[in-house]
Amino acid sequence: MTKILIMGATSAIAQATARIFAAQGASLYLIARDPQKLADVAADLKIRGAKNVFSRTLNARELDQYRQVVEDAATQLAGLDAALVAHGTLSDQQACEQSIDRLVDEFTTNALSVMALCTELANYFSAQKHGTIAAISSVAGDRGRKSNYVYASSKAAINCFLSGMGQRLSKSGVKVVVVKPGFVISPMTAAFKKSALWATPTAIAPVVAQAMIRGTPVVYVPWFWRPIMLIIRAIPERLFRRLSF
Numbered sequence: 001m002t003k004i005l006i007m008g009a010t011s012a013i014a015q016a017t018a019r020i021f022a023a024q025g026a027s028l029y030l031i032a033r034d035p036q037k038l039a040d041v042a043a044d045l046k047i048r049g050a051k052n053v054f055s056r057t058l059n060a061r062e063l064d065q066y067r068q069v070v071e072d073a074a075t076q077l078a079g080l081d082a083a084l085v086a087h088g089t090l091s092d093q094q095a096c097e098q099s100i101d102r103l104v105d106e107f108t109t110n111a112l113s114v115m116a117l118c119t120e121l122a123n124y125f126s127a128q129k130h131g132t133i134a135a136i137s138s139v140a141g142d143r144g145r146k147s148n149y150v151y152a153s154s155k156a157a158i159n160c161f162l163s164g165m166g167q168r169l170s171k172s173g174v175k176v177v178v179v180k181p182g183f184v185i186s187p188m189t190a191a192f193k194k195s196a197l198w199a200t201p202t203a204i205a206p207v208v209a210q211a212m213i214r215g216t217p218v219v220y221v222p223w224f225w226r227p228i229m230l231i232i233r234a235i236p237e238r239l240f241r242r243l244s245f
């Protein structure tokens with residue numbers, strides 16, 4: 001895996017994963033919305049061993065740009081082996097309950113933009129008959145809770161979308177990887193009180209990188225979220241409605 005596009009490259013989880021590929025001498029095409037943060041990440045990855053680092057600013061909501069972005073990445077890198085889609089926002093649940101505009105914004109950032117980019121990547125990779133598409137979803141997408149069901153349902157939407165896409169591409173040599181992190185210490189969760197369940201981006205990054213290399217369809221990070229979510233998904237809906245977590 002030597003030529004990788006990373007969307008949301010300034011994300012803490014994306015950066016930690018990109019450092020692993022940089023150390024292996026990969027060439028990277030980084031996309032993020034903040035030019036200064038993007039320049040800092042690009043410089044860091046070059047120092048850490050990336051063969052080539054190209055970067056481009058883009059707001060994830062500019063859905064009509066993705067075809068050109070994928071083409072540009074493939075041109076700059078002289079090919080494309082894999083993509084990691086990592087951008088996202090932790091939606092303000094209460095604001096979304098009061099504003100349809102906010103609700104649509106959150107779905108555009110967390111779901112529609114991921115679907116749009118993955119659609120362009122799928123078409124590019126299936127034409128060349130190889131490639132890996134990895135997207136960072138969340139354990140939250142496994143069940144909607146009152147505290148975050150807007151964010152959770154946007155992640156559930158990409159889980160379902162990428163499951164179908166993975167099935168569509170399974171015989172074409174293209175792998176689709178859904179990464180489901182639990183609680184991760186990052187700027188997105190800076191305001192949260194931390195507990196023993198929290199992981200660092202550096203701790204989960206090797207698992208994310210390994211899943212991309214192997215083409216693992218669904219990976220929970222850390223692993224213990226798989227049994228936790230199995231239990232949470234198994235709670236009968238009638239009982240679940242009465243719970244307050």
Ligand SMILES: NC(=O)c1ccc[n+]([C@@H]2O[C@H](COP(=O)([O-])OP(=O)(O)OC[C@H]3O[C@@H](n4cnc5c(N)ncnc54)[C@H](OP(=O)(O)O)[C@@H]3O)[C@@H](O)[C@H]2O)c1
Pocket residue numbers: 008009010011012013014032033034037058059060061086087088089090109136137138139180181182183184185186187188189
């Ligand atoms: N942290 C957790 O506990 C956790 C758990 C499960 C899943 N996740 C998922 O993991 C992924 C990475 O999050 P993280 O924890 O690494 O948090 P993070 O460091 O805050 O990263 C979020 C990234 O998304 C980017 N972004 C947000 N809106 C964007 C937009 N409209 N256009 C372009 N980029 C945009 C941010 O860009 P700026 O730098 O410009 O703000 C930032 O790079 C997200 O998809 C998140 O939902 C996180």
